[in-house]
Amino acid sequence: MSLKKTFAEDLTEGKFSYPIVRAINDYPDDNQVMNILSQHTSNSSLKLYCVKHLLELGALEQTVLKLAKLEERCSQLIVKYGNNPLLSEVIQKLTDLHRTPDGHLRFITPRDLNYDSLDHNEISIASDHIDPIPK
Template identity: 35%
Template sequence: MTDMKKIVSFYYSSNGNTKEDKILLEPIEYSLQCNDIHPYRKISLIFNYWFKVSPDKLQLIDEVMQMAYNASVIFDDIQDEAIMRNGFPVTHSVYGLHYSINAANCLQFIACEKLINLHPMAVKILIEQFIEYYKGQGMDLYWKEKFICPKEKDYNILALRKSAWLNVMVVKVMKLFSTYEEDILSLASTFGLYRQIHDDYCNLRHDEDTNENSYCDDLTEGKMSFLIIHALRNNPDDKKIINILRQRSKNIDVKRYCVKILESYGSFKYAKDILDELEEKMRTEIERLGGNPPFIKLLDDFRNKMLKTHI
């Protein structure tokens, strides 16, 4: 387990009032505990296999990335009305809505503050990617609230904004301090798209003994996930799925029924085929770039997680 006290102390603002910062960021310390195992904790190290950024700058870039990610997690859970994350109650259910929002907002600006003296372009890059994230979140919420089924190409744009923004931010900031000349932004973006579809797939491929509160919670949220879009677009006359989404049901039997419909429509197979294509594309690009064992290990972990899930 990561040393949380050491990490949270890094998150403090530059005003020197650590007692106040400790109070303001208490929800963040809890959020860090919930997300300590997340694969995003490895991203900066994986890309640094190529960039070779100095340890001091790498540490700062990595910490800012974690700050940005953890702030986004709190907002994401609030907007999705989530209950659990990685086996823990979501932050706002423990610390309250207002306290959690304020902590996440504060953390975002402290992240910008950390980058001010690092490089003139670093803060600009972070702000640009924050905007991409919020645009992705906004469209996701719009589709969900209006029960609009987007086209797959529109989903892909959203997925890149929601799941590739941190990858792109890290790559662009690292590039400021590296002589590495290869362009790996496309690889970083592809991994973001892969991760979002992978998350959508695994959310609906839960184990039988999954906690009731987290079983297929994308259905409870009414989310227009990759598999839902495939099913609705290819079976426009079937109204069962869209009506189940409208109910925001927490009933496991209802959600299991929806999963069976998705299975019968070939949505799981289609998603897996797309994931296999994206994975092959990334592995080919990594090989072209001379290899990257940590990145390959991460892809192996994602593949193994997908293989372990079942209905």
């Protein structure tokens, strides 16, 4: 089992991740995401196209917003049930995935995708182009 994840691995594995489900549910007449998902492709160019399409459909933005809502709900429950420091630390580590160090939501845009590594089946996300939205 590999611990290293590759770019858009859910597409290769045919997994219905939250952004994919959002795109399919919100745009039932748009078959592009489902068609790519069903191919289990490892083609980086095709996966990049799909990620850009998910961005255009707003599925990745909706995913970040959902994560922020879940983060808030978890924080409320932690307070309600006694402020467990270990659980708070776990939630904070998860929060770091969708927030910038100064607390803004981390929204990825097409310009954030690094196309240089297409041949290596890994594409990095630039962190210097983040559209900040306050916490």
